[in-house]
Amino acid sequence: MAEFWQQVVTGLATGSVYGLLALAIVLIYRSTTVLNFAQGEMAMFTTFAAWSILQWGEYWVMFPLVLVMAAGLGAFIERVIIRPVEGAPVLNIIIVTLGLFAIFNNIATWRWGGIPKGFPTPPEIHVTGIKFFGEGALDIGPTVVSYHDLTIMVFAVGIMLALYLFFQYTPLGLAMRATAQNPIASRLMGIRVGRMLTVGWALSATVGAVAGLLIAPLILLQPPMMMGVLLYAFAAAVLGGLDSPVGAVVGGLIIGIAENLVGTYTPKEWLGPDMKLTVTLLIIVLVLLVRPTGIFGRRALRRV
Amino acid sequence: MRRLGPPRTSRLVGFAVLAFVLLWWVPFSHVVPEAFPLRFGGYRTFQASEIAMWAIVALGLNILTGYNGQISLGHGAFVAIGGYTAAILMVDHGWPFWTTIIAGGAIAGTVGLLIGVPALRLTGPYLAIATLGLALATPQILKKYDGLTHGTQGINVRPEVPPPPEFIKDWFGIHLSNDEWIYFLALFIVVIMTILALNIVRSRIGRAFVAIRDSEIAAQAMGISVPRYKTMAFAISAFYAGIAGGTYVQVVGYVSPESFNFLLSINFLTTIVVGGLASILGSILGAAGLVMVPELPGLVSFIPGAGLPDELSWAFYGAALILVMIFAPYGLAGLFHRLVKLRPAMVLKSLSSTYSRWVDALRSPPASPGQTGTEPEARSSQEHPDAKK
Numbered sequence: 001m002a003e004f005w006q007q008v009v010t011g012l013a014t015g016s017v018y019g020l021l022a023l024a025i026v027l028i029y030r031s032t033t034v035l036n037f038a039q040g041e042m043a044m045f046t047t048f049a050a051w052s053i054l055q056w057g058e059y060w061v062m063f064p065l066v067l068v069m070a071a072g073l074g075a076f077i078e079r080v081i082i083r084p085v086e087g088a089p090v091l092n093i094i095i096v097t098l099g100l101f102a103i104f105n106n107i108a109t110w111r112w113g114g115i116p117k118g119f120p121t122p123p124e125i126h127v128t129g130i131k132f133f134g135e136g137a138l139d140i141g142p143t144v145v146s147y148h149d150l151t152i153m154v155f156a157v158g159i160m161l162a163l164y165l166f167f168q169y170t171p172l173g174l175a176m177r178a179t180a181q182n183p184i185a186s187r188l189m190g191i192r193v194g195r196m197l198t199v200g201w202a203l204s205a206t207v208g209a210v211a212g213l214l215i216a217p218l219i220l221l222q223p224p225m226m227m228g229v230l231l232y233a234f235a236a237a238v239l240g241g242l243d244s245p246v247g248a249v250v251g252g253l254i255i256g257i258a259e260n261l262v263g264t265y266t267p268k269e270w271l272g273p274d275m276k277l278t279v280t281l282l283i284i285v286l287v288l289l290v291r292p293t294g295i296f297g298r299r300a301l302r303r304v
Numbered sequence: 305m306r307r308l309g310p311p312r313t314s315r316l317v318g319f320a321v322l323a324f325v326l327l328w329w330v331p332f333s334h335v336v337p338e339a340f341p342l343r344f345g346g347y348r349t350f351q352a353s354e355i356a357m358w359a360i361v362a363l364g365l366n367i368l369t370g371y372n373g374q375i376s377l378g379h380g381a382f383v384a385i386g387g388y389t390a391a392i393l394m395v396d397h398g399w400p401f402w403t404t405i406i407a408g409g410a411i412a413g414t415v416g417l418l419i420g421v422p423a424l425r426l427t428g429p430y431l432a433i434a435t436l437g438l439a440l441a442t443p444q445i446l447k448k449y450d451g452l453t454h455g456t457q458g459i460n461v462r463p464e465v466p467p468p469p470e471f472i473k474d475w476f477g478i479h480l481s482n483d484e485w486i487y488f489l490a491l492f493i494v495v496i497m498t499i500l501a502l503n504i505v506r507s508r509i510g511r512a513f514v515a516i517r518d519s520e521i522a523a524q525a526m527g528i529s530v531p532r533y534k535t536m537a538f539a540i541s542a543f544y545a546g547i548a549g550g551t552y553v554q555v556v557g558y559v560s561p562e563s564f565n566f567l568l569s570i571n572f573l574t575t576i577v578v579g580g581l582a583s584i585l586g587s588i589l590g591a592a593g594l595v596m597v598p599e600l601p602g603l604v605s606f607i608p609g610a611g612l613p614d615e616l617s618w619a620f621y622g623a624a625l626i627l628v629m630i631f632a633p634y635g636l637a638g639l640f641h642r643l644v645k646l647r648p649a650m651v652l653k654s655l656s657s658t659y660s661r662w663v664d665a666l667r668s669p670p671a672s673p674g675q676t677g678t679e680p681e682a683r684s685s686q687e688h689p690d691a692k693k
Contacts, residue, residue: 035429037570084630084665090428091375092629095577098570099629102622110615231440231566238433278444281437285422288434292425 002142007260009140013149014218015256016156020211021226021233022240022248023160027204029242031180031197034082034093038100040230042077042205043212044223045104046070048112050213051119051221059123066213067206074205078198109223119216121148152214159210160249163203176200232259239284241297250295258283318585318640349483350555355588355595356490357551362575362587363494363501364544369573370582371505372537373517375428378435380569381442382542386412386549387559391459392452394553401466405493405550409543416542420535439569446561458560461553490551494588497544501584504540513537514582578628580637589636597624631658 021039028036046066053062077100085093124134124147132154137146167173178186179196187193212226219225236255240247262283263276271279287295365379386408393399393407419438426434446453453459468485480488504510512533515523520530553559571594579590598617632639642654 029429033429035432080666081626084662085633086665088629088633089581091369091573091577091581092633095574096626096629098574099622099625102625103619106616106618106622110619231436234433235437238430242429274448275444278441281441285434285437288430289422289425292427292430294430 003264004261005141005143007264008257009143009145010149011257011260012253013145013152013256014215014259015236015253016152016249017211017215017229017252018232018236018255019249019252020156020159020207020214021229022236022252023163023245024204024208024211025233025237026240026242026245026248027200027207029237030245031176031183031200032082032086032093033090034097035234035242036204037094037097037230038077038104039097039204039208040226040233041101041104041108042070042073043208044226045108046073046205046209047119047212047216047221047225048108050209051112051117054120059120063122063213066209070205070209071202074201074203075198077205078201082201083194105223112223114223116220116222119213119221121217122151148217155210155214156249159207160245163207163245172199232256235281235284237294239287239294241294243298244294244296247294247296255280255284318637318644322585322588349481349487351595351599353483353487353490353555355592356487356494357548357555358572358575358594359494359588359591360497360548360551361545361572362579362591363497363584364541364548365572366576366579366582366584366587367501367504367510367513367544368537368541370576370580370586371510371517372513372534374423374534374537375432375573376435376538376541377432377566377569377573378438379541379545379572380564380566381438382412382416382545383549383552383568384442384446384559384564385415385542386546387552387564388446388453388459388549389546390550390553391461391559394461394464395459401464401554404553405547408550408553409547412546412549413539413543416545417535417539419542420538423538424531424534436566436569439564439566442564443561446564453561456561458558458563460558462557465554465557486554490555493547493551497547498584498588501544501587505582505584509533509536574625578625578635580635583635583637585640586635586637589640593624593636597621600624630662631655 021043024039024043025036028034028039046069049069050062050066053065057065081096081100082093085096121135122133125132131147133151134147137144138150167177175186175191176196176199178189178191179193179200183193186196211229215229216225219229232255233252236251237248238251239254240249240251259276259280262271262279263273266275266279291297361379361383365376368374368376386405389411390401390404390408393404394401399407423431423434447456450456465482465486467482468480472480472485505513512523512528515526515528516530516533524530552563556563575590575594576587577590578593579588580586598621600620628635
């Protein structure tokens with residue numbers, strides 16, 4: 001049983017990262033129905049920028065700096081590259097994000113090289129005698145949790161809480177929800193819809209950047225590092241329902257846990273760890289066949 | 305995606321130009337090499353064969369996505385099925401090469417039919433991601449069940465690929481190299497598949513596909529069986545991908561699990577959107593773009609200052625994608641049809657209006673954000689009163 005819980009806890013940690021990136025994808029999808037394939041590469045890019053800053057700065061100096069940079073990057077992309085194709089068919093916009101994918105990936109390889117780099121976990125902080133972040137592991141009941149896994153979960157929960165409060169209790173959050181629901185009515189009510197979309201991209205890039213910073217210590221910093229994460233994040237977003245932020249996070253956690261359990265408990269000869277991705281995807285497709293718009297997604301209503 | 309097909313004359317011009325370039329370039333450059341400074345070397349011939357085989361996939365995917373409106377990000381899987389079928393039959397069972405290509409298409413088509421049935425439940429991005437899962441799982445499955453697939457080392461088909469047959473030398477008096485023979489083989493297949501596609505999309509079946517894409521409910525009301533035609537579109541397009549897989553085996557001479565990773569599948573979608581959705585000519589132009597655009601920085605590098613560093617060719621490709629989408633939203637085929645009806649003043653006007661629209665878009669908020677039209681159901685569902693967050 002100890003091994004089971006161990007796998008669940010590890011799955012929760014990686015699942016939180018999938019969930020964060022899925023959240024970033026959902027933030028853009030809700031307001032524009034565009035799947036952003038560049039989401040992972042944007043996060044990879046900002047993580048490389050973070051690595052460059054770390055060459056001369058402290059972790060906690062770098063952190064806010066990178067978040068601001070990511071927000072700027074997201075806003076810039078929306079304003080300069082996405083805005084001109086705003087009215088085009090969705091597939092066209094998806095191709096534009098694939099173009100961004102190629103650009104970010106290539107520039108990162110060219111600028112920082114393809115050799116994997118180590119990336120630090122956040123240094124430890126003591127608040128009223130309790131240790132946060134840093135190295136080592138913690139005994140919780142039957143399992144051992146590494147501090148980095150805990151860090152990931154703390155950040156994930158923190159961001160989700162912050163986003164919830166932002167969307168629910170601030171005027172800007174309300175305006176953004178309104179834009180996502182009905183852009184035309186929102187404009188008539190005096191909301192600057194274009195600006196809301198820019199803010200949405202900025203927010204999404206920031207959430208993605210945090211996911212990048214958190215996963216980098218586990219999988220090493222290298223240009224293709226976010227590809228796998230992005231695919232899991234897409235799966236998570238689809239599993240939870242593409243228009244539901246809660247669904248994205250829950251989907252991420254389910255996938256994180258399912259992936260670990262499939263790798264541990266299926267027969268090694270014909271499934272096992274080599275096939276965990278395949279089996280996880282199969283489970284997702286089966287869920288989708290029962291609920292075609294994800295677990296939390298609203299059913300598409302048809303107007304004739 | 306506005307009309308059923310491009311105007312007839314410009315399409316004819318397009319295919320005539322394509323046919324000229326594809327058919328005559330190689331033999332002419334062979335017979336009168338001094339007239340062709342850019343004579344195809346072995347590598348260029350290989351690239352031309354590559355264009356031909358990706359064009360086959362693009363034709364099939366365009367029938368599914370462009371004409372029928374189902375997005376697939378998993379066509380690499382069908383290419384893998386076709387390729388592996390052909391390779392296994394050639395190497396392990398000694399079948400003649402042309403039967404293996406047909407067998408590859410048949411088996412991929414059957415699998416496509418089986419996958420088309422559950423795909424009926426899913427729409428839009430959900431289908432796209434589910435099929436992306438198929439593309440992701442393919443290399444893993446190929447590696448795991450190595451009794452059949454030879455595992456990670458792949459299958460080397462090169463020794464089994466036939467040399468140019470004698471009759472070409474006897475009839476035309478041309479010595480073809482192996483590469484050139486394979487190129488003509490691929491060209492032959494792509495021509496047949498193009499004619500087939502042209503006929504499919506202009507037949508009753510093709511019109512049913514388009515009707516379903518534009519409105520499932522209206523199509524149903526007209527008496528079209530939506531499930532039947534949607535699975536048929538999946539099967540046809542998987543069949544195309546399987547044929548392309550069989551061609552891949554002849555062209556590349558080698559299959560391995562990593563030949564069919566998910567980026568390949570994503571590239572196919574890019575190909576048809578950049579080439580032009582719901583356009584046969586566009587599928588072929590898109591395949592040419594897929595192979596040749598990353599080469600462009602290298603081709604212009606003899607102009608001083610014009611060359612990009614080689615390492616940035618992918619970024620160049622990405623930038624080209626974005627520019628095509630901004631300035632030619634109907635893809636290369638749309639651009640081509642505009643050029644054929646060339647009236648310089650009109651072209652300048654439309655270019656300048658596109659440019660000024662772009663500048664306007666940068667300056668002001670969009671006219672109707674998100675009203676993209678592809679997903680009317682999704683939009684109306686978001687107007688639901690109890691929609692939260």
